[in-house]
Amino acid sequence: MKEVVVIGAGASGLAAIRSLLKYKDKVNITAYEVSDRVGGLWVNRDPYKTSPMYDGLQTNSYKAVCGFADSLGVEVKESYVYHSQYLQYIEDYSKKFNMHQYIQFRHRVLEVDPYKTENERERWCVTARNETNGVVRTQQFDAVVVCNGHHEKPHIPDVKGMKTYTGETMHSIYYQSPEYFKGKTVLIVGGKVSGLDILFHMKSAPKKIYFSHHNPLIASPLPDNTEHVTDISEISGDDIILNDGRVIQADIILFATGYEYYFPFLSDRCRPTVKDGHVTNIYRMMVDIDHPSLYYIGLNTVVVALYQLSFQAELAAAFISEKIPPVSKEEMKNEYDDWYKRHVTDLGKRPKDYHIMPSSQHEYAAILAKESLSDFPVTSLPQQFILKVMEMSSANYEHWRSTIYKILSNDSYETVYEHPVYSSVGNKENLTQTAIS
Ligand SMILES: Cc1cc2nc3c(=O)[nH]c(=O)nc-3n(C[C@H](O)[C@H](O)[C@H](O)COP(=O)(O)OP(=O)(O)OC[C@H]3O[C@@H](n4cnc5c(N)ncnc54)[C@H](O)[C@@H]3O)c2cc1C
Numbered sequence: 001m002k003e004v005v006v007i008g009a010g011a012s013g014l015a016a017i018r019s020l021l022k023y024k025d026k027v028n029i030t031a032y033e034v035s036d037r038v039g040g041l042w043v044n045r046d047p048y049k050t051s052p053m054y055d056g057l058q059t060n061s062y063k064a065v066c067g068f069a070d071s072l073g074v075e076v077k078e079s080y081v082y083h084s085q086y087l088q089y090i091e092d093y094s095k096k097f098n099m100h101q102y103i104q105f106r107h108r109v110l111e112v113d114p115y116k117t118e119n120e121r122e123r124w125c126v127t128a129r130n131e132t133n134g135v136v137r138t139q140q141f142d143a144v145v146v147c148n149g150h151h152e153k154p155h156i157p158d159v160k161g162m163k164t165y166t167g168e169t170m171h172s173i174y175y176q177s178p179e180y181f182k183g184k185t186v187l188i189v190g191g192k193v194s195g196l197d198i199l200f201h202m203k204s205a206p207k208k209i210y211f212s213h214h215n216p217l218i219a220s221p222l223p224d225n226t227e228h229v230t231d232i233s234e235i236s237g238d239d240i241i242l243n244d245g246r247v248i249q250a251d252i253i254l255f256a257t258g259y260e261y262y263f264p265f266l267s268d269r270c271r272p273t274v275k276d277g278h279v280t281n282i283y284r285m286m287v288d289i290d291h292p293s294l295y296y297i298g299l300n301t302v303v304v305a306l307y308q309l310s311f312q313a314e315l316a317a318a319f320i321s322e323k324i325p326p327v328s329k330e331e332m333k334n335e336y337d338d339w340y341k342r343h344v345t346d347l348g349k350r351p352k353d354y355h356i357m358p359s360s361q362h363e364y365a366a367i368l369a370k371e372s373l374s375d376f377p378v379t380s381l382p383q384q385f386i387l388k389v390m391e392m393s394s395a396n397y398e399h400w401r402s403t404i405y406k407i408l409s410n411d412s413y414e415t416v417y418e419h420p421v422y423s424s425v426g427n428k429e430n431l432t433q434t435a436i437s
Contacts, residue, residue, distance in 0.1 A: 032128050052151045054175050186253075261277075300361075403415060
């Protein structure tokens with residue numbers, strides 16, 4: 001039997017357990033989770049960790065495609081699922097496969113460190129702390145599946161003079177509800193989905209919202225109290241100096257500027273190099289090339305997450321259980337270089353776009369499904385819907401979630417209802433590049 005540890009019991013960790021359970025006769029599963037429940041960031045106001053979830057958030061993936069690959073639809077009345085409904089769906093999925101019995105809740109993994117056995121096989125020492133009684137224990141494993149998410153360490157841009165700022169600053173991870181912003185002047189920094197979603201969520205509470213970003217493709221009308229402004233150039237006391245020379249003041253600067261990949265528990269001997277905003281040297285965006293028994297689930301963004309990470313879990317489980325043979329280091333390196341070249345360099349994208357994959361998620365999932373010999377159904381609908389969301393939300397952010405679709409087949413759908421504002425929108429083709437993340 002192989003001993004496998006899964007770190008985290010959010011959607012990625014559950015997908016990993018689900019796929020590993022297919023090989024129950026070959027693997028023993030131990031999962032550790034900081035919180036006292038499954039669901040990861042979908043647990044709103046979790047007392048045991050900071051979650052970017054906020055009151056009333058709705059998904060940005062359509063309900064028919066936002067579930068795990070073997071249970072794709074989430075049955076709710078609304079087109080886009082509320083966070084509490086999504087958490088319920090994730091909990092139900094966990095219960096359906098009796099996953100709780102493998103999870104040690106209120107346990108934090110402190111360290112993961114590789115060692116070599118006498119016959120030169122790599123194994124892992126994993127140290128975890130019971131957060132309830134403080135007991136620390138180290139165990140040995142044959143494989144490690146890292147599912148700790150990537151919404152834990154906020155990224156805040158290095159703004160000149162920030163230390164002198166006399167107002168309040170906040171990262172979107174701490175945003176919870178509009179009430180706190182009532183009557184205030186707020187500067188939201190960041191023009192991707194978090195910035196836009198929070199802007200529309202808080203819209204009528206602040207006296208004034210400045211929206212600073214460099215996303216030229218947001219054509220959507222903004223609330224009446226909101227004004228687009230350029231990037232911040234410098235801060236001096238209570239003055240916020242913008243790139244175009246204008247000076248504004250705000251009570252709060254809210255940074256919706258994303259997160260950094262963060263693996264504090266991986267020792268120096270196995271921590272991956274995160275360079276230019278992406279995790280390097282990984283096969284299929286999930287297998288550490290230098291440590292092939294170390295897997296990452298859920299690193300990619302701007303994807304329909306649960307569908308995609310189901311297939312990542314399938315591949316990890318197929319390798320761990322030896323259902324499929326290992327891939328040589330050279331082959332893995334070639335695949336990493338080739339994907340990077342085709343999807344980043346050749347398209348003139350930034351290195352950090354390696355993990356941002358709205359247009360390539362179908363190709364990617366299909367590759368993983370084939371390689372892992374998965375029996376989960378593959379469909380292009382998740383990719384089609386995310387591109388559709390990008391188009392519609394760029395054109396009008398207020399109304400895109402009211403659209404109703406009908407699924408016609410594994411690869412096609414039709415629009416049953418869309419808000420009348422969309423009929424007056426011009427060439428939607430130009431709008432499809434707004435990044436959702
Ligand atoms: C605001 C927001 C909205 C989103 N909306 C959508 C959407 O609409 N559709 C979509 O497809 N995706 C969406 N996403 C993407 C989201 O990341 C995925 O849906 C998915 O939930 C990620 O799951 P995860 O398990 O990888 O990470 P998480 O949900 O972050 O779970 C990680 C888990 O690991 C645990 N953990 C961390 N460190 C340790 C440790 N050292 N020891 C033990 N446990 C640990 C944490 O406690 C946590 O439970 C959204 C993300 C955000 C931030």
